Amino acid sequence: MSNPGLEQDIAVLHRALERERKRRAQAEHLLEEKSRELFASFNELSNAHDSLKSNQQQLLQSEKLASLGLLSAGLAHEINNPIGFVLSNVNSLAEYAPKFDRAYRLLLELLNEIEDDSPLAARRDLITNQLDKMEIDYLAEDSHELIIETKEGIERVRQIVDGLRDFARDGAGKKSATDVAQSLSSTLVLIRSHVKSLANLSEDLQDDLVVNADSSQLGQVFMNLIMNATQAVDEKSGEIHVQAFREDTWVVVQIRDNGCGISQENQAKLFTPFFTTKPVGEGTGLGLSISYGIVRDHNGHIDVSSTEGSGTTFSVRLPAHISE
Numbered sequence: 001m002s003n004p005g006l007e008q009d010i011a012v013l014h015r016a017l018e019r020e021r022k023r024r025a026q027a028e029h030l031l032e033e034k035s036r037e038l039f040a041s042f043n044e045l046s047n048a049h050d051s052l053k054s055n056q057q058q059l060l061q062s063e064k065l066a067s068l069g070l071l072s073a074g075l076a077h078e079i080n081n082p083i084g085f086v087l088s089n090v091n092s093l094a095e096y097a098p099k100f101d102r103a104y105r106l107l108l109e110l111l112n113e114i115e116d117d118s119p120l121a122a123r124r125d126l127i128t129n130q131l132d133k134m135e136i137d138y139l140a141e142d143s144h145e146l147i148i149e150t151k152e153g154i155e156r157v158r159q160i161v162d163g164l165r166d167f168a169r170d171g172a173g174k175k176s177a178t179d180v181a182q183s184l185s186s187t188l189v190l191i192r193s194h195v196k197s198l199a200n201l202s203e204d205l206q207d208d209l210v211v212n213a214d215s216s217q218l219g220q221v222f223m224n225l226i227m228n229a230t231q232a233v234d235e236k237s238g239e240i241h242v243q244a245f246r247e248d249t250w251v252v253v254q255i256r257d258n259g260c261g262i263s264q265e266n267q268a269k270l271f272t273p274f275f276t277t278k279p280v281g282e283g284t285g286l287g288l289s290i291s292y293g294i295v296r297d298h299n300g301h302i303d304v305s306s307t308e309g310s311g312t313t314f315s316v317r318l319p320a321h322i323s324e
């Protein structure tokens with residue numbers, strides 16, 4: 001039995017239900033879209049935050065290095081002055097010491113010429129005795145060694161001061177078109193046999209890698225990086241690979257080793273002056289900070305990628321020289 005009124009009501013309800021279902025589906029779709037958009041902007045925000053953080057860290061690092069540069073320049077200047085007169089005084093002492101020695105020998109000769117029956121014999125024995133007690137022979141020999149050691153010490157301090165000055169240098173060095181491969185080769189000429197005695201050295205240097213640079217400073221950077229690699233590898237299985245190539249507008253030099261690697265914590269401190277993990281007397285911790293300063297003055301970058309226990313790669317990027 002049909003009830004047209006009821007059927008009509010059901011149909012109206014059904015349509016209303018259908019409309020409601022569609023509206024809900026649309027709302028759900030909208031919600032989904034909005035949450036996707038929200039998620040995307042959250043991701044963007046988080047990336048922006050990360051890059052801001054890393055920019056801030058880089059800024060802090062370069063500000064720190066810049067103020068260290070100023071400090072180093074001041075220190076180098078202050079230390080240089082006393083070093084100058086200490087060295088000059090030691091040089092004077094080095095001149096005087098043999099004269100005292102000679103005077104002592106003459107005195108001994110004179111004393112020996114006094115015969116035993118001379119009225120001066122008793123006096124002679126007294127003086128000889130006193131001179132023996134003073135161990136003048138030993139003092140003369142030791143003074144000579146002390147002077148040599150002091151000179152070596154001062155020379156070392158002078159090298160450190162020069163290093164500090166290089167780190168603080170304002171880039172006044174003379175730059176000219178320099179072939180990076182040539183600069184690397186001439187550095188290797190100096191240290192190849194030393195490096196080869198400790199590691200297997202391979203080279204892959206492309207032609208025509210010209211940069212605008214002070215070639216002796218560049219050589220210093222390569223020397224520091226290669227020496228560090230040599231000091232990081234194991235004597236029996238050490239591998240050092242030196243590579244130079246062009247990448248877009250950059251000339252890239254990479255020095256790779258399979259040495260001990262550098263912990264994440266130490267990677268952050270590498271370019272800070274005096275950071276070293278080497279025993280006292282073996283490393284001053286200036287090599288990388290000086291290299292950083294030089295590369296910065298050449299409008300380049302130096303960076304490191306390293307895994308503890310498996311090796312390190314240092315990359316130096318310099319703007320390729322554009323010939324007019």
Ligand SMILES: Nc1ncnc2c1ncn2[C@@H]1O[C@H](COP(=O)(O)OP(=O)(O)OP(=O)(O)O)[C@@H](O)[C@H]1O
Nearest residue numbers: 228229232261276277278283284285286287288312
């Ligand atoms: N290739 C490398 N592998 C492992 N550690 C390295 C490497 N290069 C640098 N390091 C680490 O970085 C530190 C700082 O290097 P840097 O060249 O500035 O100073 P140093 O080698 O200790 O002393 P210096 O170069 O003044 O004789 C080193 O002591 C070492 O711990």
Ligand SMILES: [Mg+2]
Nearest residue numbers: 224228287288
């Ligand atoms: Mg070093």
